[in-house]
Amino acid sequence: MVEPGAVASRAGRIAFAGPERALPSPGAAEIVDCGGRWITPGLVDCHTHLVYAGNRAAEFEQRLTGASYADIARAGGGIASSVAATRAASPDCLVAEALPRLDALIVEGVTTVEVKSGYGLDGPHEAKQLRAARQLAALRPVGIVTTFLGAHALPPGSEDKNAYIARVCEDMLPAVAAEGLADAVDAFCEGIAFSPEQVARVFAAARHHGLPVKLHADQLSNNSGARLAAEHGALSADHLEYADEDGVAAMARAGTAAVLLPGAFYFLRETQAPPVALFRRHGVPMALATDSNPGSSPLTSLLLAMNMGATLFRMTVEECIAGVTRNAARALGLSEQIGTLEAGKRCDLAIWSVDALAELVYRIGFNPLHRRVWDGR
Numbered sequence: 001m002v003e004p005g006a007v008a009s010r011a012g013r014i015a016f017a018g019p020e021r022a023l024p025s026p027g028a029a030e031i032v033d034c035g036g037r038w039i040t041p042g043l044v045d046c047h048t049h050l051v052y053a054g055n056r057a058a059e060f061e062q063r064l065t066g067a068s069y070a071d072i073a074r075a076g077g078g079i080a081s082s083v084a085a086t087r088a089a090s091p092d093c094l095v096a097e098a099l100p101r102l103d104a105l106i107v108e109g110v111t112t113v114e115v116k117s118g119y120g121l122d123g124p125h126e127a128k129q130l131r132a133a134r135q136l137a138a139l140r141p142v143g144i145v146t147t148f149l150g151a152h153a154l155p156p157g158s159e160d161k162n163a164y165i166a167r168v169c170e171d172m173l174p175a176v177a178a179e180g181l182a183d184a185v186d187a188f189c190e191g192i193a194f195s196p197e198q199v200a201r202v203f204a205a206a207r208h209h210g211l212p213v214k215l216h217a218d219q220l221s222n223n224s225g226a227r228l229a230a231e232h233g234a235l236s237a238d239h240l241e242y243a244d245e246d247g248v249a250a251m252a253r254a255g256t257a258a259v260l261l262p263g264a265f266y267f268l269r270e271t272q273a274p275p276v277a278l279f280r281r282h283g284v285p286m287a288l289a290t291d292s293n294p295g296s297s298p299l300t301s302l303l304l305a306m307n308m309g310a311t312l313f314r315m316t317v318e319e320c321i322a323g324v325t326r327n328a329a330r331a332l333g334l335s336e337q338i339g340t341l342e343a344g345k346r347c348d349l350a351i352w353s354v355d356a357l358a359e360l361v362y363r364i365g366f367n368p369l370h371r372r373v374w375d376g377r
């Protein structure tokens with residue numbers, strides 16, 4: 001914390017950040033008085049499934065009157081219903097449906113958003129989702145980072161997981177890489193999704209195409225997903241409710257960040273919290289994200305995710321703020337570009353009408369954003 005502080009920007013980059021008295025004064029074209037407010041780095045939502053069509057409110061209602069997730073899936077609902085809607089949507093429709101969700105993030109000071117595919121589950125529709133994600137960056141002043149999640153679920157109608165993984169590795173991923181549509185590759189490692197062996201094949205294909213990897217790991221059960229991600233040098237392992245100390249230690253050695261997703265934990269009414277004490281003890285950087293998706297986390301507030309990180313996972317205020325700035329940048333492999341207020345980084349700022357930064361984490365459903373700066377603008 002720097003009080004009183006100042007930030008100077010030139011050509012979209014931070015030229016200076018530090019005590020106001022050390023600010024190199026001459027030549028500023030514009031001076032913005034923030035009136036004593038707090039400036040943080042622009043917030044980074046490092047794990048979302050923001051681009052999809054339709055929603056699952058009807059399934060939410062069914063679950064409230066007793067239907068189980070499995071009942072709904074058997075009746076063609078669940079991920080399959082989002083896949084059907086996403087496949088049917090035109091590219092323009094997909095963008096139009098994602099924009100209000102993106103805007104909800106932006107008005108709370110978010111300046112970078114990661115967006116995954118995973119509701120297309122075949123070559124053309126996965127590519128359509130990723131192109132829609134890239135298109136968002138042309139329509140709003142925000143950084144968009146894309147992730148190919150072809151290995152999210154078995155597409156409706158197919159039975160053979162190994163055959164689908166072969167298609168992901170041999171057809172879909174090469175096509176996505178050739179078009180430059182993905183900045184990273186993700187997979188869902190879980191009994192209801194793909195095995196560690198299948199995920200390892202996807203990771204090998206990603207490495208072949210020079211793409212970094214990350215993993216939905218140990219969300220609903222312990223599949224040694226944290227260790228698997230670490231062994232493949234993943235940028236992050238995400239969810240991690242059931243990760244054990246062996247996995248956490250492997251993450252620490254590999255420099256893999258932990259992305260915690262309290263929105264999914266809350267919405268699914270989970271009871272086992274991720275091992276925050278182990279992440280602290282082993283020095284694993286913790287990020288926080290919305291996991292915005294129609295099935296398990298219909299959440300478009302990173303401020304609320306921070307509050308949930310504190311109330312549900314007992315993260316400290318400093319951990320929550322680092323989780324949506326410095327460590328979220330790290331989880332995206334963008335530590336050199338964004339996430340802190342340091343000269344040379346992109347000038348992404350959030351300016352807050354609060355007296356103390358703890359208010360960002362403490363309030364529920366209140367938005368104290370005063371102004372947002374992205375790329376110096």
Ligand code: DI6
Pocket residue numbers: 078079082152188216219264293294295296
């Ligand atoms: N983990 C989840 O909780 C979601 N995806 C994932 O990999 C579920 C997505 C959905 O139900 O649509």
Ligand code: FE
Pocket residue numbers: 047048049216291293
């Ligand atoms: Fe997710």
